[in-house]
Amino acid sequence: MSTxxxxxxxxxxxxxxxxxxxxSVKFYVPGVEGAFSDLREIxxxxxxxxxxNPVFAIGLAVFGSLNTPPEASFLSTALFHSIALLVTTLIFKYVKRQGPGAIVLSLFGFxxxxxxxxVLIIPLLNLTGxxxxxxxxxxxxxxxxxxLFSLRFEMLSTSIIVGLYLLQERFRQSLRQYSESLETLVNERxxxxxxxxxxxxxxxxxLVQSEKMASIGSLTSGVAHEINNPLNFISGGVFMLEKIDADLQQNEPQKTKEQYASALNMITSGLSRITDVVKALASFSRRATSDVKETDVHSIIDNTLLFIHKDISDSIKIDKKYELSRHIPIYPEKIHQVLINLLNNAFFELNKLDDENKKIVIQTKQVNNNAVIVIFNSGSSxxxxxMSKxxxxxxxxxNPDEATGLGLSISYMIVKEHNGKITAENLDDGVRFTVQLPLQK
Incomplete structure (x- = not known):
């Protein structure tokens, strides 16, 4: 059976x-045999x-006329109601297709x-009678x-009730349609x-990757500087080995032994420093993973300082106060990016000053359930x-050729991604940036 x-x-x-x-409650119409008043029309x-389907209007009329009293006529009642309701159903179908508003539909119903x-009930009632x-x-x-005179109160009450019903029915339909359209709109939005x-x-x-690549570009000269020094050690060591070879030919064993040890030490030291630089560069340039890792943040700080060593003049003092005694769950490459941005900005500000007592203080500590990294510089406020921007x-x-304006905003997003917090504040003797990172994943 269809719906x-x-x-x-x-x-x-x-x-x-x-x-x-x-x-069930009837009021007989005086002077009219077989006629009575009730509220069944509502x-x-x-x-x-x-x-x-208008055909069911006939069933509605027949079913609704079953309690016609014996002194009236069930046949007459069912017949004139069937004709009236059949016409009414067809008229309502036409009106509903026009889509009238609530007020118009209510007035029409009244x-x-x-x-x-x-036109229908009274004439049909008398004719079937x-x-x-x-x-x-x-x-x-x-x-x-x-x-007509006897049914005047029934007509008025029925008209009012039908008009009010159609008003609330149209409001209910409008509300349902609005609710459905709102739900659709919410789903779409x-x-x-x-x-x-x-x-x-x-x-x-x-943006993070772009800023990271920009940072790598700016650090290239620093990396070259860091690699150049140990290469000089290796070059000096090789030169000394060449001297050793000459001394061996002149039979100077004691002098040759000392030179050999010194050359070996220079080459080993140079190779070690180059290895450290390459490892630090690899840890920074490695593509970020989706996994949080328990990481020693101090190694990230040291690697960062190694990169930007070229920007540290002799007049800048770096004071490291490492008080944090545990590893923390972070995305290492992303926190590396944050520290690069913060320290680069600190050195940039200090390099603009003529003061000889310039300093950067890097402190780590645990505060409640957070790991805290503080970077202070004695630059201008x-x-x-x-501050708000x-x-x-x-x-x-x-200047436009010196920065993109993305460093701190990306740092902010990275720290937020860690469910952490980054703030900046002016102190009497400089500026302090504080990064808080939760100790729990």
Missing amino acids: PLRRDIFIMLFFGGLSLLFG PMIIGAFHLI FYTFAYYL YLVGFNLESAFVDLYEST TKHLDETIKELKIRQQQ ISEEN IFDPFFTTK
Whole structure:
């Protein structure tokens, strides 16, 4: 059985049952044989409004007329209601297709109910009464006027109730449609938001990688400097080995032994320093993984300082206060990026000063359940106006050829990704950046 058919059967039975209930209290029309007043028309008209197939209007009329009293006529009652409800169902179907608003539909229901009585119910009631032998001695016009006068209160109450029902019904439909459209809109917006978030994450990764590559570019000269010094050691060691070879030929064993030890030490030291630089560079340039690792943050700080050694003038004192005694769960490559950005900015500010007592203090410690990294520099304070914008993307006080304005904003995003916190504050003697990272994954 199809859904519309089941729906119409339910409406026929439900509103037919209500008609029986509403028609159980009857008011007989004086002077008109076989006529009585009740409220059965209310559920009948409302049921006709909801029917899809007009044929079920006949079943509704028959079912709703089952409690017709013996002194009236069930045949007459069922017949004139069947005709009236069949016409009403067709009219309502047409009106609903026009899609009127709530007020218009309510007014239509009110006035149509009056017409329902004037044009359908009263004339059909009298005509079917003639057919079953009622009121044969009365003229149709006189009978019509008498019935109309007797049913005036039923007409008014039924018209008002039907009009109000159609008003709330249209409001209910509008609310359901609005709810469905709102749900659809929310789903669409949620889908769009998810896509936007995914795109932003991709953009964020691209920005982080772009800034990282920019940092690597700026560190190239520092790496070259760090590798050049140990290469000089190795070169000196090789030169000494050449001297040893010459001394061996001149039979100077003691001098040769001392030179050999010194050359070996120079070559070993140079190779060790080059190895450290290469390892540090590899740890920084390695593509970020998706795994959090328990990491010694001190090694990351030391590697970072090794990279930017060229920017550390003799007038800048670096004070390291490593108090943190445990490894912390982080994305190592990303935290490396944060420290590169913070220390680069610190050295940049200090290099602008003529003061000989310039210093950077790097401190690590544990505060409650957080690992705290503090980087202090004795440079100039950040203006109040700029303090609120330093973590904004593309904001920078440097010249366009010196910075992209992404370093601190990317650092901020990375720390937030760790569920941490990064802050900046002016002190009496400089600026302090504080990074808090949770000790639990």
